[in-house]
Amino acid sequence: MEKLSKQDSVKGPEKMFTGDVxxxxxxxxxxxxxxxxxxxRFAPGARTAWHSHAVGQTLHVTEGIGLVQARDGEIIVMRPGDTVHTPPGEWHWHGAAPTHFMTHLAIWEGTGDGSPESTWGELVTDAEYGRGVLPTDTP
Known part of the structure; x- marks a missing residue:
């Protein structure tokens, strides 16, 4: 058994995230x-760019209120305890609601063959994100 050393928190790069992540x-x-x-950890309004995962991804929300959307799909509101799975190759984005922080666990797998495990696309526009504004934006 080995205790792994704690790494420093990393700020999400601007080419992959909008806002503070x-x-x-x-x-x-x-x-x-x-x-x-x-x-x-996403600050209010922060979100990923459009992206997909070769082997899929599972998100489990631990705090706050978040949003997730598959390309051409409905925006889903995520709350603490919610788990969402995106299948292999599905383009999607996720992030915090406009007036709430959100923290989730992101769980995915590498491919095992050296090919990219994630493919990143364009940033989610304010108009795309704006469709996810909650009517009352309350927990």
């Missing part, structure tokens, strides 16, 4: 494991 790596998929787990 920070993540902490929990599991980096040290071979032979391919599992990746990050705690991701």
């Amino acid at each position: 920070y993540f902490d790596v929990i599991a980096a998929g040290t071979e032979p494991s391919r599992v990746r787990v990050n705690t991701v």
Whole structure:
């Protein structure tokens, strides 16, 4: 058994995130494991760019209120305790509601063959994100 050393929190890069997003790596998929787990913290209104995962992704909300949307799909509101799965190759984005912080665990796998585990696209526009504004925006 090995206790892993704690890494510093990392600010999400501007080409992948809009707004203030920070993540902490929990599991980096040290071979032979391919599992990746990050705690991701979003400031109000912050969100990912459109992206997909070769082997899918599971999100589990631990705090706050978040939004997630598959390309051409409905925006889903996520609250603490909610778990959402995006299947392999599905383009999606996720982030915090406009007036709430949101923290989730992001869980995904590497491919095992060296090909990219995630593909990143364009940033989610304010108009796309604005469709997710909650009518009352309350918990």
